[in-house]
Amino acid sequence: MKALTQKLTKATLDAFSADGALASHVQGYSAREVQISMASAVCEAIAEQHNLVVEAGTGVGKTFAYLIPALLSGQQIIVSTGSKNLQEQLFYKDLPTLLSLLKLTPKVALLKGRNNYLCQELLEKQLQACDSLDTKVLDDLLRINQWAGQTSDGDLGGLTSVSETSDALPLIASRREVCSGKKCAHYEVCYTRKARSKAMDAKVIVVNHHLFFADRVLKETGFAELLPESDVVIFDEAHLLPDIAVTYFGQQLSTRSFSELLNEIINIYRNELRDSAxxxxxxxxxxxxFNDWHQQLFEYDETDWRRLMGEQQIAASSWELIAEFKALENLLIGHLGRSDDLDSAVEKLNGYIHKLNQFLLCDNEQAAYNIDYGHRYLTLRIAPIHVSRECEQLFDPxxxxxFTSATLQINRDLSLFTKDLGIDSAKKxxxxxxxxxxxxxxxxVPRHLSRVSYHDAAVRDLVAVATKAINAAQGRTFILFTSHRMMNAVATVLSSRVQYPLLVQGQAGKQSLLKKFRQLGNAVLLGTGAFWEGVDMRGRLLSCVIIDKLPFVSPDDSLYRARADSISRDGKDPFATLSLPQAVISLNQGVGRLIRDEKDKGVLIxxxxxxxxxxxxxxxxxSLPPMKRTRDMDQVVNFLEKIK
Incomplete structure (x- = not known):
């Protein structure tokens, strides 16, 4: 074991050395002590098969620090990221570069969740039903159909002729619940199946966290497990894992599934069982x-399911709905064996009824019950308060x-992260x-700010501060918000106060806005959570980041309340134990947008x-980087005006 560690470490350090592969091919390369320290720790973790948790601040070069040892080890590797952007950067840029430098030729694969791939069967069905479609949706479907004849991998990320917010995309994206597997006429050319086959044959696979957990926890990919067993799993953007794990170790049920199943049963009757009216x-x-119940929920617009079940009208209609579904199930059971499609539908209906019944009971004190509201449908979720035990079993010894990220520690301590994931024994x-x-x-932190809870005054103060900063920075500013309400209020007022282009979340998709920000060179971007992380603006493109307030989770969030109640029962303080640590990590993510390169300069307000x-x-x-501090906006203006 020790000899293996020494061998891998030597090969890795040679690659980072002054006359190594990086120095000979990367212009201006110079070794960073922190990067080499991380790479050495990764070598040891791989060779000795132990867990490693690394917070690597911006500029450490963590991607090369974990990729080089992993590639040199020659082992089966899975790299999981929190965002599609990083996933694609790794696969299309970083991996090809390193494989070329290191003269290695392992097979590599990029694998996304199945809803990122075109389903030929769904596209065919939608085009057959074109008479009932909205004109814009039909137009987009025709564009997708044209692209389908050209794409080699069916990855919807490569579809540029249709907006990423198009209503047509959910209609044709691959979904497990409507997948017929080997029975499908398109099975041999199925893009999801081909992506899975390519991954199974690869030595290095790049995935995202959601796909990894869906594969390992839910095992609901539709083609058995997508991912092979591996020797090494590397999680980049690992700070996202605790919340993602909660999603996958819990349960969820989309009302879209119910709606589609009921319509499917109607079609089965009309096509196969017309003798059973x-x-x-x-x-x-x-x-x-179902439609009446669904509409009721949207009218209440309450995210906490326990609270909703306290409403007599909702509780009564929910239990009535269960009774109706059970009556339908009992009827359909009498027709089992007459139709393969009906047999499958009865099995689905039984599962949905069981899940819905669990939601209505709300009898697990160690879980939160909540609703996510979408555009047309909603999702019922049961989220466990703690997942450390489940994660501990998932992480095979x-x-x-x-695990690595730029934001994992609270007060120089990584134990909150390791405790959440059940990996306390990991090297840190x-x-x-x-x-x-x-x-x-x-x-x-400007002087004379109003309380953040005073909405109108907070808007006035933020606009005043932002106007000064934006003018001094000549645009080139991000304003990050903790709520859409505040963002929209500030955008409305700010539009008449500054002459620089304003890009507001919601005007277009995230990537479209970021592309426009880069092209303009003097824009101001206003965004909420999606823009707090995974955004890389280097050089003069971004000189100022303004954050409206400390990003504490809402006390009305059902998962937070359930966790807080559990912490209180243990005699601890929910604020210090839960709310504060989460907010510290979220703030660090926002702050991380400012300095992305060693030559970058900027102001955080x-x-x-x-x-x-x-x-x-x-x-x-x-927990913040060691920046100079001031409360004087004149110093801010002076600093920004000097940035060239």
Missing amino acids: QIETLTSRCIRF KTAWI MILDSPFDYFNNALLC LCDNRIVNRPYGQAFLN
């Missing part, structure tokens, strides 16, 4: 009950598990950014006095 009668009755490292934050960045006048503010400050 009661099927149509009872199914139509279920559809009416025969595999080396490596905190590697600070090598960038010169003290001279290149300035943190400002936080419009929330609590960071300086509340005792808990020190926890935020301790």
Whole structure:
């Protein structure tokens, strides 16, 4: 074991050395001590099959620090990311570069969740039903059909002729619940199946966290498990894992599934079982009950299911709906064996009824019950409060598990992250950014700010601060918000105060807005959660980041309340144990948008006095990079005007 560690470490350090592969092919390359420290730790974790947790600040070069040892090890590798952007950067840029430099030729594969691939069967069905489609949707479907004749992999990410927000995309994206597997006429050319086959044959596979957990926990890919067993699993953007794990170790049920199943049963009756009119009668009755219940939920617009079940009208209609579904199930059971499609539908209906019944009971004190509202449908979720035990069982000791991110620690401590994932025994490292934050960045908490809870006053103050900063920076500003309400209010007022282009989340998709921000060179982008992480703007493109307030989770969030109640029952403080740590990590993600390169300079403005006048503010400050600090906006203006 020791000899293997030494051998891999030597090969890795040779690659990073002054006359190694990187130095000979990368212009201006110079070894970074923190990067080599991380690479050495990764070598040890791989060779000795133990777990490693590394917070690697911006500029450490963590991607090469884990990829080079992993590739040189020659083992079966899975790299999982939190975002499609990083996933594609790894596959299309970083991996090809390193494989070329290291003269290695392993098979590599990029694998996304199945809803990222075109389903030829669904596209065919939608085009056959074109008479009932909206004109815009039909137009987009025709564009997709044209693209389908040209694409080699069916990856919808490569579809540029249709907006990423098009209503046509959900209609033709691959979904497990409507997949007929080997029975499908398109099985041999199925893009999801081909992607899976390619992954099974690869030595290095790049996935995202959602796909990894769906594959390993739910095992609901539709083609058995997509991912092979591996020697090494590396999670980049690992700070996202605890929340993602909660989703997959819980349960969820989409009302879209119910709606589609009921319509499917109607079609089965009309095409195969016309001699059993009661099927149509009872199914139509279920559809009416279901639509009324669905509409009720949208009218209440309450995300906490426990609270909803406290409403007598909702509780009564929910149990009535269950009774209607059970009556339909009993009727259909009498027709089993007459139709393969009906047999499959009865099995689905039984599963949906069982799940819905669990939601209505709300009898698990160690779980939160909530509703996510979509455009037309909603999703019922049961989320466990703690998943450490489940994660501990998931992380097989025969595999080396490596977790890394720029934001994992609270007050220089990684134990909150490792405890959440049940990996307390992992080796832990905190590697600070090598960038010169003290001279290149300035943190400002302006004086005389109103309380963030005073909405109108907070809008007025933020607009005043933003106007000064934007003019001094000549645009080139991100304003990050914790709520859409605040973002829209500020956007409305700010549009008449500054002459620079304003790009507001919702005007277009995320990538479209970021592309326009880069092209304009003097724009101001206003966004919420989606823009707090995974955005890389280097150089003069971005000189100022403004954050409206400390990103504490809403106390009305059902999962937070369930966790807080559990913590209180244990005699601990939910704020210190849960709310504060989550907010610190979220703030660090937003702050991380500012300095992305060693030559970058910029100002971070936080419009929330609590960071300086509340005792808990020190926890935020301790976790931020070592920037100079001021409360004087004149210093901000002076700093920004000097950035060339």
